[in-house]
Amino acid sequence: MLKVTIRDTQNPAIVKFEFPDFITKSESFEFKNIDETAPSPLAKQLFYLPFVKTVYISGNFIAIEKYSIVEWHEVKELLAEQIESFVDKGGKIINIDENKSKKVPVTVYAETTPNPSVLKFVASRLLTKTSVEFKNIDETAPSPLAKELFKLPFVKEVFIDENYISITKYDINEWQEITQEVRTFIKNYIEEGKQIIDETQIVKTANHEKQQEEYFNNLDVTSQQIINILDEYVKPAVASDGGNIIFESYDETEKRVKVILQGACSGCPSSTFTLKNGIENMLKEMLHDQNIKVEAVNG
DSSP: OOOOEEEEOSSTTEEEEEOSSOSOSSOEEEESSGGGOTTOHHHHHHTTSTTEEEEEEETTEEEEEEOTTSOHHHHHHHHHHHHHHHHHTTOOSSOHHHHTOOOOOOOEEEEEOSSTTEEEEEESSOOOSSOEEESSGGGOTTOHHHHHHTTSTTEEEEEEETTEEEEEEOTTSOHHHHHHHHHHHHHHHHHTTOOSOOGGGOOOOHHHHTTSHHHHHTSOHHHHHHHHHIIIIIHHHHHHTTEEEEEEEEETTTTEEEEEEEETTTTOTTHHHHIIIIIHHHHHHHTTOTTOEEEETTO
């Protein structure tokens, strides 16, 4: 009789259910709704539970992300029993025919950014729900794709968000020499169905915590207003340039707003101008306070 092992992850919304053997060896799967579950009868069955938000299948585990309507301590033991029962009765985890389906074509194209060291590679499909920045190969445990990219000698940093990857290069090569190589590598990697981001392994860093609802609710009103302005008016613009901006802190006494720049925005020659003449002026006007100052803690 099958016995799965329940393991909590660093993401409180996700729990892993580990099998004693591999359940898929060459591919990873992510299902966001029941309409996507043709390759996995088990995933389809799980989506009949109202609290199941996303199902991940990779290696020897199934990871499930829940909605907040329940707590894991209330349902994870029951869920493990249901998974065990489904498999013991002959239910399929992955459909062999679907698992061997042809590659799904993906379009990948390169876009320039205001930062000459960074190029943005845009894919025709969603890559991640959580923006992640990697400064070196030692940080790439959550992303097999980022790890492979760092094996290219000219890759200095990798930033992945939604449907694009921003790559910062070393100066040893010019973009015209390497763009086609990187674009082809990313396209082939995605088409082969390899795992891009393991959402269960994303370390809850201080930057990641600052994007969470609980953190937001504990802030003062002005800080909340600043975050809302950044989210609505600034983030879409910097995302189009292959970057991201995260609120770090607000000092009421000094009227100083500190932010973190990621991706193409980090180290960009024009970032200081953007902060002072764009974001700072916007906050002054929208918060009716001409004393507000904005600075990047990492640039």
